[in-house]
Amino acid sequence: MSAAHSQNLNVLLQEIEGIHLTHHNPRRLRADIAAEALPALLALLRGRASYVHLSAISCVDWIEENQFELVYHLWSYETSVLISAHIRIPREPGIYLSVFDIYTPAAFFERDIHEMFGVYFEGSPDMSKFILTEWNGPPPMRKDFNSEKWVMETFSWQEYHPDWLKDLEEQGGGIVSTPESIRMDNK
Amino acid sequence: MSNTDLSNIEVNQKPVAKRSNPFANVFNELVSFCRSRSMFMLHYCTGCGAIELPPAMTSRFDMERLGIQPMVTPRQADILLITGYVSIKTLKRVILTYEQMGAPKYVIGICSCTVNGGMYWQSYATAKKLDEYIPVDLYIAGCMPRPEAVIEGLQQLMAKIKTDEANSWKKYYEHYDYYLGNQQHLFGNNWQTPTDIIGEAKTYQLEGPNTLGEHTKILESVQRPLEPLEMKL
Numbered sequence A: 001m002s003a004a005h006s007q008n009l010n011v012l013l014q015e016i017e018g019i020h021l022t023h024h025n026p027r028r029l030r031a032d033i034a035a036e037a038l039p040a041l042l043a044l045l046r047g048r049a050s051y052v053h054l055s056a057i058s059c060v061d062w063i064e065e066n067q068f069e070l071v072y073h074l075w076s077y078e079t080s081v082l083i084s085a086h087i088r089i090p091r092e093p094g095i096y097l098s099v100f101d102i103y104t105p106a107a108f109f110e111r112d113i114h115e116m117f118g119v120y121f122e123g124s125p126d127m128s129k130f131i132l133t134e135w136n137g138p139p140p141m142r143k144d145f146n147s148e149k150w151v152m153e154t155f156s157w158q159e160y161h162p163d164w165l166k167d168l169e170e171q172g173g174g175i176v177s178t179p180e181s182i183r184m185d186n187k
Numbered sequence B: 001m002s003n004t005d006l007s008n009i010e011v012n013q014k015p016v017a018k019r020s021n022p023f024a025n026v027f028n029e030l031v032s033f034c035r036s037r038s039m040f041m042l043h044y045c046t047g048c049g050a051i052e053l054p055p056a057m058t059s060r061f062d063m064e065r066l067g068i069q070p071m072v073t074p075r076q077a078d079i080l081l082i083t084g085y086v087s088i089k090t091l092k093r094v095i096l097t098y099e100q101m102g103a104p105k106y107v108i109g110i111c112s113c114t115v116n117g118g119m120y121w122q123s124y125a126t127a128k129k130l131d132e133y134i135p136v137d138l139y140i141a142g143c144m145p146r147p148e149a150v151i152e153g154l155q156q157l158m159a160k161i162k163t164d165e166a167n168s169w170k171k172y173y174e175h176y177d178y179y180l181g182n183q184q185h186l187f188g189n190n191w192q193t194p195t196d197i198i199g200e201a202k203t204y205q206l207e208g209p210n211t212l213g214e215h216t217k218i219l220e221s222v223q224r225p226l227e228p229l230e231m232k233l
């Protein structure tokens, strides 16, 4: 049954221009498409196939290629197939369209991505701060944000050298690489 | 971050005049003993370490045999248990909670994460040394400490209370400027809490030379009077 479904689905998907499909296995389909074609693909999957569940949007920062990759994970309860639609957008200025009108839960994921990566979604209902309400720095999940450096500049450490460790050290054991030596590399 | 390291500073104890009457301190000792034997614990379950508390509280390890009971509100609690990593967002709430507790109050940091950030040491979102922001009486290290360790730690705290050594809450009043400075460092200079710590320090007569300083000056300049919350139906 599900094989027949994917046959029909394949025919449907060919309507989208420039789509590249990869079948990882019968229940996983990867679709690479151009960023402009994504809304059409989502509208098709939601309206004419049974992909009613947008389970997540994830973002990957390809800093060397100066691109963000957005992955839309779509699930069908009828065929039990997971489709992931991959698009690439330029890192600067990092603006893309919201798919809130097709899938309402997208508002939640887009707000999260906006906070963590700084990608702005045009037409998303709310782009204000979400989880990191106390955070004023750059979007922390971007590859060019050096979390360790920020930590070194913001926090200090306390000595932790318990007695049982001293006993071990006397016998020649102990910690091989201390936290200090690891942290110092990044100072 | 302020440079002074408070970990080695002892709380200034007013010198107690030695009295010849053997019964002179009996009342104080009785109070300390009773205090150590009836503790209400507010467990602020910040991280994964909280998972060891249900066994510690219930029949297997049974904290109540030591006179320790969970309490639901900060105003009625004596011990604040921080059970794991504190994100910067949580830290704000922890400080608000701590300041609302009535003195004498004790703080226990459970888990390595409260000592130095634990496995989140390089995370931008978690605070590292808990005792930079509120004074901590006792740390129980481990990722996560077993209920035996928690109970052991609580017993140590009881012993400290009995001998009047658990005085970290006084440290908060005496060195308020230091703690406030670290809090402002994370939350920005607009940071203020509804509790008037300086006023409380005066009431408890715990105002020291370090209670006021540059950071409390900033606080005074930005402090807004509290407004009632808007009521909505």
Ligand code: SF4
Binding pocket: B047, B048, B049, B083, B084, B085, B110, B111, B112, B113, B114, B118, B119, B142, B143, B144
């Ligand atoms: S020390 Fe380990 S168990 Fe405790 S909060 Fe940190 S990660 Fe969790």
